[in-house]
Amino acid sequence: MYRLSVLSIVFLVCFFSASVKSAECDISGIWNHSSKPATLLIDVSKGEVSVHSHENNSDAIGLVVLKHLELGAATSWQAKMYSSAEDSFVEVQISSLGCNQLTVSYRGEEVLGLYR
Secondary structure (H helix, E strand, O other): OHHHHHHHHHHHHHHHHHHHHHHHOOOOEEEEEOOOOEEEEEEOOOOEEEEEEEOOOHHHOOOEEEEEEEEOOOOEEEEEEEEOOOOEEEEEEEEEOOOOEEEEEEOOEEEEEEEO
16 A cells, blocks of 8 residues: 555656646747847747747848748657748748757758747
């Protein structure tokens, strides 16, 4: 009986720790652009990332940067990003480097960095 109680407690602690960890790394919200004076809004419910503010280009506010955002593995997502070189939307991968940093890559090369 004692073993069952201890195992139950260990299971509950592990379960709730995992739940808290995933909630801590929710990517929804406002992120800073790593190389421009701009912020982006990640709206997971809409599956898109849009320009929230931009000090150098106020006309960009509201533009969708990434669309069709979908969760991949635990810390990665897929999306489509407009490429002016391709003149179309291309598949990109988004990976989390901790809860406060995201990297967007196209063909294995980082094309956008975001941080909180």
